[in-house]
Amino acid sequence: MGEITELLKEWRAGNAEALERLMPLIYPRLRAIAGSLERMEEASPTVQATALVNEVYLRLVQQRSLSWEDREHFYSFAAQVMRLILADHARARLSSKRGGTMKRVPLHENVPWVSVNHEEFLDLGRALDELAAFDARKVKVVELRYFLGCTAEETAEILGLSKATVDRDLELARAWLFRRLKGTGGSVPIG
């Protein structure tokens, strides 16, 4: 638990090796999520899991100047980097789309209606920004759960919340996002 915070401290103090020791701690997680997204790419080397993870790594390295206070900060940052990278790839894929038939690649099994190679993935980014305006915590939960592949327990531990709260936040955020992205809306009888 304290290890990441310790390493971050060392890194900020100028110990370049600290990052090397830091990365393996989140590497398996990044790999796992990247691997699950790998199938979206048809023979395109740019989005192989390893490349994706390397990209996260490189972006982290480039962000040296950012001072991450603690573990939560670091994880949230990593999740956001993942989000940015996926958005970049989505954009790239959309602009090079051939013929229009593209298999869907859900961001996460809980949100099959958000495909990372679909316009809706970019919509998701906008929706998350909107949600953050009045409930930033839910966005953090979404990012950790869906973009970094954390379990509910891990998310709870990282954010210092109870698991029940994390579950509840995620359910609400998911409903809100679905309504915002896919819902029909307006069909509710007002009485």
Added chain:
Amino acid sequence: MSPERWKEAEGYICAAWELPEGSRAAFVREKCGHDAELLVEVLTLVDARREADEWRAPMEEARGERRFGAYRLEKMIGRGGMGAVYLGARADGEFEQKVAIKVVGLPFEIGPLRQRFKQERQILADLNHPNISHLVDGGVTEDGELYLAMEYIDGVPLDEYIRLRKWSEAERLGLFRQIASAVAYAHQHLVVHRDLKPSNILVTADGVVKLLDFGTAKLLSEQEGGQQTATGDAFLTVAYASPEQLRGKAATTLSDVFALGAILHELLTGERAFAEGLGERLDAMGAGPRTIAGDLGLIVGKAVEAEPERRYGSVREMLEDVEAYCAGHPVKARAATWGYRAAKFARRHKWAVGASALVVLAVVAGAAMTLWQARKAQQRFEELRGFARFVVSDLHTGLQQLPGSTALQRTSVERSLAYLNRLAAESGADDGLRLEVADGYRRLGDVLGNPYAPNLGDRKQAENLYRKGLAMAGGVRQSAEARRVVAELEIQLAGAGGFGGEKGNGLEEIRKGAEELDRLSKAAPRDVALRLSAARGWEALGTRLVAGGGNIEGVGTKEAEAAYRKSFGLAEGVLAERRDDAAAMLQLARCEFNLGLLYGSEQPVLALEHQRRSLALLDRLPEGSARLGARQMRARVLSNVGWAEGQAGMHAEAVGHLLEAAQVLEALSAGDPGNTNLVYTLTGAYRALGIVEDYRKRHAESVQHFRAAVGLHEKLLGIDGANKVYRYLRAELLVRAGNGLVAMGRESEARAAAGDGLVGLRALASDEKASMTHVFGACRWLTDTEVVSLRDGAGAAVFCRKVVELTGGRDLDGFAGLAKALWVSGDKDGAVRELEKAIALLPPVRVGEPASRQRSELETQLKKWKAGR
């Protein structure tokens, strides 16, 4: 929505979700009262959860439209190997046929790879056995994806199957006989499964066994999770792997015998024969399960012997024993006890004709069979090896030519090495393969951190890989090829370790390596690649001798020149035979470039000549990939042409060339942000620009360029903080910037910059093992800083004396520096004396050439000092 109202809404939504669906709306209406906005918010969100759960992808977007040969995909049924497995069906509807389509996620769309893939497919297509899931189709889609279509099996894994109900011993043995006959059949067809386990064996509703993934395991599977070892990249399932596999040795047909023994044990007892944990397995190596009584226990025991030679000689033999048991015949597993055989025999028959002769025949046939199988397996191994060779060398060479692909190279070489590692683990003592793996390590090392080529700046990792390569090549029998691989690795290791490290580091190793390659190339004069490798070796030696790019370590200059000339000669020789050989042309250009660097500031006109020749060679490179890869090289040369022009007093031309170089490098660097070599080259261009602008008194521009270079060095230090080259140049550039700032009248900024720089220079020069460049740097700048209050003549004199001492009085820079130091500290006679020594060491002026900048500077200085004494 305000946070407060959202909180309120949240409460109602969660409460509503707790209620049965039918009563939610009423609950929400009651809570929200007449607040219509809140009501809509809450109700829509209450419903949204269910809608989100029920959402299904529109059909037209599903994978259905994608064709794989005659098949379309229906749904994903699993992930494994290197990609996903889908259920597929005939797209033309001609007849009902379901297939399992394995889509291979190889990222390469390259012709030769497809060739290999087709061969692999051919091997699978030849496996035609009722108990092996057979290959239906396979190939490459329009999108370049590789796929295999296998017979689709509607069954359950063996371990689940045996738990379905209580099966009789005969039924269990019946399953085993199907499995073993399939494996025996495969062995006859040059395929060793190597990963036999219950989850790879399906049983259909009719009780028919089907082996899956036959053959693909070896070439295509990368990772499947579960209890598989990832160490050494040899993926195997611990609980079923033979001891030799666990020790990283090659799997043979006898390894499959072992796995079959473990499976038979599990079939009979429902328990695993061996532990799942690697640690436990290794601890208990050799200890087999002893829980089954009687002949079956003996059969299992013989199959899972730790020593392969003590197992059944083949699967066929093991199968025969099981069949013998079923028929009540004696089993060979008990062969050691002749009493048993006789007893069993006596029980079965009353007559005993030729029984022992039959046994002998069976043993001989078994041995011959095993040899033949081993040879077949070897052929298959060769194929795999060809594949790995292709991926590692051809592909990598291709990638190296692409701009902006450093990160991609890393990925591809990593993947390729994973293959090689696995093959190496199987290869045992196969020397050729070990060398290829060693060579692969060198290539990956180059991509990661060879400081003399485009790289990712991970020097430590690069050194590690070079060391791994050397260890791999270490045990190999001596041969020319082995010597080449070792020499190349030694050179790279020494070069990487020496770059930015201590003076003289690795010099001997590089010299030995270069000499070795030279000898080898002379022994094989027709081997062009080897000759060019030797040329690169000599070049590396020259570069190491003048480490850091300066020519201050005068001791090595002569030898460096000789080394570059040797490199030049070799490349020229190749080019004479093959006029358009791009590699030779590039090597020649590098030699011209390095010679130009070497003559540097002392003989600017000569230097310029070499640089311009280098440029001409680069421009002559054939269009296409080689030329693209040479863009960075060209920018470096341009930047040195600019530098040489600046030294020769052609300031405007110099700035023009340097700016062009910087522009190209900036563009390349933006496209390949991971490439630190580019950044380093760029700092050189900015440094030269700063210096030339300073010559023509454009101080604002000069300071701006110096600062740009300082910024880039700081970026590099962020990646490699211990690097002395970066540390030195950053410090030196700060002092230079300080001088420009003084000229612009910005005193306090100047003091800050120069102060920072001088601290760095002193620290580097005071190091016990400081390089000449660094000692001289402190010597020079402690007197040359224009921030007068920071000058330290006495301190400089100490460093300068060290330079004179280190160069044995043969280098003029030491004397010139010492002269200045003495002048600053007030010893004017001493200063004039030392300066005269320096001038005496200058190369003579040639007729028709302008005097070098250095000569005119020193002579002017001397005049001034003599007048002012």
